[in-house]
Amino acid sequence: MNKHLIRRTALVAAAGTASFVLAACGSNDDAPTGHGSSASATASAAWSQGEHNAADVAFAKGMIPHHRQAVEMADLAPNRAQSAEIKTLAGNIKKAQDPEIRTMSGWLTSWGEQVPAEGVMDHSMHGMDGMMTAEDMDSLKKTSGKAFDTAFLRMMIKHHEGAVGTAKTEKADGSFPDAKKMADAVITSQSAEITRMNSLLGTS
Structure with missing residues (x-):
């Protein structure tokens, strides 16, 4: 019983860690994309003006x-x-x-x-x-x-x-x-x- 409990706890912890890593990666991906879009829009506006x-x-x-x-x-x-x-x-x-x-x-x-x-x-x-x-x-x-x-x-x-x-x-x-x-x-x-x-x- 204790072995099953320990295994379940380990799995939950691993899943949580994975979620955190994925979220962090997603956040990092979004940041440059958003910044790039903003820079691109600014450059486009400057060009059109x-x-x-x-x-x-x-x-x-x-x-x-x-x-x-x-x-x-x-x-x-x-x-x-x-x-x-x-x-x-x-x-x-x-x-x-x-x-x-x-x-x-x-x-x-x-x-x-x-x-x-x-x-x-x-x-x-x-x-x-x-x-x-x-x-x-x-x-x-x-x-x-x-x-x-x-x-x-x-x-x-x-x-x-x-x-x-x-x-x-x-x-x-x-x-x-x-x-x-x-x-x-x-x-x-x-x-x-x-x-x-x-x-x-x-x-x-």
Whole structure:
């Protein structure tokens, strides 16, 4: 009888020890998992916010319609320009700025900001320097040949100068790394195109 009692006591003790060990293991497993999930969620939130500031938002919201207008102007060149160089230039402008529009739209969406609607041009917005008026665009659409070439160059130089100014503001005031990198690329590429366009216009 005593042997049975001793055996039962040993079994209960062993079971209790096993339960404690399993609980401890479970607790240890849960802790890092919970911590990892929290860290992952925090990292995800930080990524989606993008560590941006108001200057980055203003840059994207201003540059999207600015780029759209440049693309609209560039689209006129194949059928209206006389100079092959201007047609090539217009093609390069569209090739560079179309993807940037998509990228900046993605930033705004990830930041919970509204992407400027197509055709909306609020000239009071930051970053709109160099925008053509509706009258300017209508005038450009009515020209062709050498007259188009001259008007296109003059308008696009002004347009590019506005973009470069906006990009310099972003470099100085922005905090989102990709936006600052794009701003730097805009300054480099569009400054070079301004020099080229001035040369074509015969003013340099």
